[in-house]
Amino acid sequence: MIELTPNTETVSGSPFRGRGGHIIIAGGGTGGHIFPAIAIANAINQMAPGIEILFVGAKGKMEMEKVPLAGYKIEGLDIAGFNRSSLIKNIGLPLKLIKSFFQVRKIIAEFKPDAVIGVGGYSSFPVLKQAQLKGIPTFIHESNSFAGKTNMLLGKKATKIFVASEGMEKFFPATKLLVTGNPVRKSIAQSSVTRSEAFRFFNLDETKTTVLAVGGSLGARSINEALASKLDALRARELQLIWQTGKTTAAAYKEKASNCENVWVDEFITQMEMAYAAADIVISRSGAMAVTELCVAKKPVIFVPFPHASEDHQTVNAQTLVNRKAALMIKDNEANDKLIGMTISLAENKDLQNDLSKNIAKLAVTNADEVIASEILKTLKPQP
Numbered sequence: 001m002i003e004l005t006p007n008t009e010t011v012s013g014s015p016f017r018g019r020g021g022h023i024i025i026a027g028g029g030t031g032g033h034i035f036p037a038i039a040i041a042n043a044i045n046q047m048a049p050g051i052e053i054l055f056v057g058a059k060g061k062m063e064m065e066k067v068p069l070a071g072y073k074i075e076g077l078d079i080a081g082f083n084r085s086s087l088i089k090n091i092g093l094p095l096k097l098i099k100s101f102f103q104v105r106k107i108i109a110e111f112k113p114d115a116v117i118g119v120g121g122y123s124s125f126p127v128l129k130q131a132q133l134k135g136i137p138t139f140i141h142e143s144n145s146f147a148g149k150t151n152m153l154l155g156k157k158a159t160k161i162f163v164a165s166e167g168m169e170k171f172f173p174a175t176k177l178l179v180t181g182n183p184v185r186k187s188i189a190q191s192s193v194t195r196s197e198a199f200r201f202f203n204l205d206e207t208k209t210t211v212l213a214v215g216g217s218l219g220a221r222s223i224n225e226a227l228a229s230k231l232d233a234l235r236a237r238e239l240q241l242i243w244q245t246g247k248t249t250a251a252a253y254k255e256k257a258s259n260c261e262n263v264w265v266d267e268f269i270t271q272m273e274m275a276y277a278a279a280d281i282v283i284s285r286s287g288a289m290a291v292t293e294l295c296v297a298k299k300p301v302i303f304v305p306f307p308h309a310s311e312d313h314q315t316v317n318a319q320t321l322v323n324r325k326a327a328l329m330i331k332d333n334e335a336n337d338k339l340i341g342m343t344i345s346l347a348e349n350k351d352l353q354n355d356l357s358k359n360i361a362k363l364a365v366t367n368a369d370e371v372i373a374s375e376i377l378k379t380l381k382p383q384p
């Protein structure tokens with residue numbers, strides 16, 4: 001494995017300016033895949049403005065909304081992942097996969113990409129597989145400490161594989177690995193939002209200690225239920241709450257908090273830089289991108305790992321920070337009993353907040369997007 005030394009060259013001095021070409025970025029499904037993909041696209045666009053970028057995702061998934069909002073074109077595939085909760089819903093999967101390959105063949109034939117980047121999620125498989133069959137350079141970004149099955153299958157023939165941490169040789173060919181960290185949105189990595197601006201955005205009181213609770217784009221049931229049952233306890237301690245519920249049963253949680261002046265609640269926070277600027281404490285799942293952003297935001301955090309993640313990698317992620325005295329952690333099945341109590345205790349312990357903030361900041365990586373973009377652009381053939 002090669003550990004890449006971050007490129008400190010400024011984007012304005014990029015040697016790739018004036019280069020043309022076409023790049024496809026494939027994958028999505030969750031914010032943990034989509035936002036790093038957009039960060040990589042933005043870095044490529046800044047380094048080589050002549051490159052045309054096309055996203056490919058799955059119809060009906062959140063990338064079909066978030067990517068256009070970021071200013072990029074996207075093509076949707078008729079593809080779905082394996083449904084573990086209802087086997088009968090998987091009957092049509094083979095046909096959908098076959099159909100997606102025909103769709104991808106058409107996209108690649110018309111767009112003629114010089115490179116294809118996969119960021120994870122089932123929509124990345126047919127795109128990278130087709131590109132590899134045609135000899136087009138393919139790149140993979142694996143954000144987690146345990147690689148997804150799609151990425152492992154594609155990694156054997158990938159040109160390079162970008163990973164967040166060391167020890168990934170058990171999943172991928174060691175000679176193709178580059179340790180880059182995970183890309184973070186510039187709006188977060190380079191945020192200049194003031195605390196006052198953030199509180200005006202959420203219409204909350206700047207003088208009160210504020211808790212940010214996020215369970216990912218799809219929500220976290222254990223976090224949501226713990227908060228919903230104990231909103232009065234937070235209010236009694238003069239604590240404010242910025243609460244991203246996720247899409248699942250969001251309406252019920254909005255109704256629960258409808259009469260609480262100390263709570264801002266919605267299914268999704270579109271400007272996370274505002275949320276981080278306002279937060280004194282964060283409650284969060286511990287997916288790879290959540291951990292990465294919280295290191296950059298330098299916030300004291302209580303992790304509640306999703307227990308059914310593959311190889312329990314969210315617990316591994318959180319425990320790594322706990323071992324470095326950079327975070328606190330509660331098991332998912334203990335959240336209802338312990339989460340609010342731990343949150344109140346942390347809110348009243350400024351010394352512990354400062355220690356956690358200082359230690360998590362040491363783990364921040366802010367230029368992974370530029371490092372990845374530079375490596376991809378270096379492999380492209382010069383344009384005539």
